[in-house]
Amino acid sequence: MVSNLFPVVLSGATLRRGQKALIGPVDLTLQADGVTVVIGPNGAGKTSFLRMLHGIARLGAGSITWSCDPLEARQKQAFVFQHPVMMRRSVLGNLIYPLRLAKMARPKARALAIKAAQDIGLGDALDRPAPFLSGGERQKLALARALITKPDLLFLDEPCASLDGRATREIEEILTRAATAGTRLIMSTHDMGQARRLATETLFLLNGNIHEYGPASTFFERPKTAQACAFLKGDIVE
Amino acid sequence: MSDLLSGMSQAFWMLLTLDADLVEITLRSLRVTLTALVIASVVALPLGALLAVRRFRARRLTIAMLNALMGLPPVVVGLVVYVFLSRSGPLGVMGLLFTPTAMVIAQVIIIVPLIASIAHQALRELWSDYHDLLISLNTTQFQRVQALIWDGRRALLTAALAGFGRAIGEVGAIMVVGGNIDHHTRVLTTAIALETGKGDFALALGLGFVLIFMAIAVNLAIHVIGRTEREGRW
Ligand SMILES: Nc1ncnc2c1ncn2[C@@H]1O[C@H](COP(=O)(O)OP(=O)(O)OP(=O)(O)O)[C@@H](O)[C@H]1O
């Protein structure tokens, strides 16, 4: 299934905080398939870029044009935050919430939510309060909650930061499954191994601007710019 | 001193035997205050939530007003309500002065700012947690208020209990608008004021014990709710 959100066109898209431009101006077109991995040093603007594209940070200038109606576009997207937001409800309550917003009947929503909880290994924790889960469990719950409405496009902001190898692998499996099922992924990460494993295209951000954008294989084998080279080698990028 | 002691023992006796006057006055107090509490909560809780989620222009002004109203002496509220309800006042035709309804009105005005203000404090924190998620999920203003009220219900219950404590112990306003009429508008606090003035300590002390008991119960409840919240028992 190819989503009707894409291509999305950014033209002169700028995010401002006061007078300072945090992001952009960005001119970019994203196509309908693949996994885009956003990388760059701390403070490069990865989080801000994802938030701008998703529409939770208001544009200062320029435009972002989806191929369908903007409201419809928003409803087909979901976002997993760098620090996952746990609603003060049970695991089940967290999973049911987006379904209820989409007006699904309660019994059906409940059944789907139970299934989703089992899929991420939280089948035994249905009634546990979500804010008291461990870091890895929260991250998985946030991911399941984002995927439960079957979005066409999913943003992930460092979904595996501070997780161990096993939790990371579990999350990557869920992501690969979602991508195979047709969900478009746009994620940021600091883990270059993960970037290599998941990315079909990479977007290298530096100081709020897109420094390099292209197929992942090209980027990892033959980066075009000196800064990208340095970043991949693990040097400090100025 | 012996007056006090005999008053004290008589008071205990009245409590134990469920003295008719004492029970009647206590029940009236509860009825008036609980009615006021329900009405005030219906107004104040959504108001507190709305102040947390919405950045409207009059927001700062509303918050400042609430804080100012919270510090208002109840007896002044009583005076204003009296003026409105008195025979020659704008609402005089309704004949509400010196009825329990007038007392409810005064108590609502006194506790709405208190409840709304505590609710706003608590929900502001919750909203800063939820902000990104609820915006990302494309919720309407109404759905945001709903989610905050539901997920913040423990904090809101605490706010309501604080309102109850304030209302049940209030004397100035309801004395002015209720008139402390026997078998009609006499409640715990006004009865205590009257009986103490008459030097009849037995009933006053008995009613005082009831009030103290309620204050302790309310504060215990607030404490217990706070603990379940922290320990995450749902
Ligand atoms: N609300 C804000 N107000 C002011 N500055 C901000 C705000 N949000 C982000 N910034 C600044 O914008 C820059 C980019 O921040 P952003 O969080 O997007 O970086 P990042 O690439 O996600 O970093 P990290 O890898 O550490 O998560 C940073 O310098 C940050 O301080």
Ligand SMILES: [Mg+2]
């Ligand atoms: Mg970030």
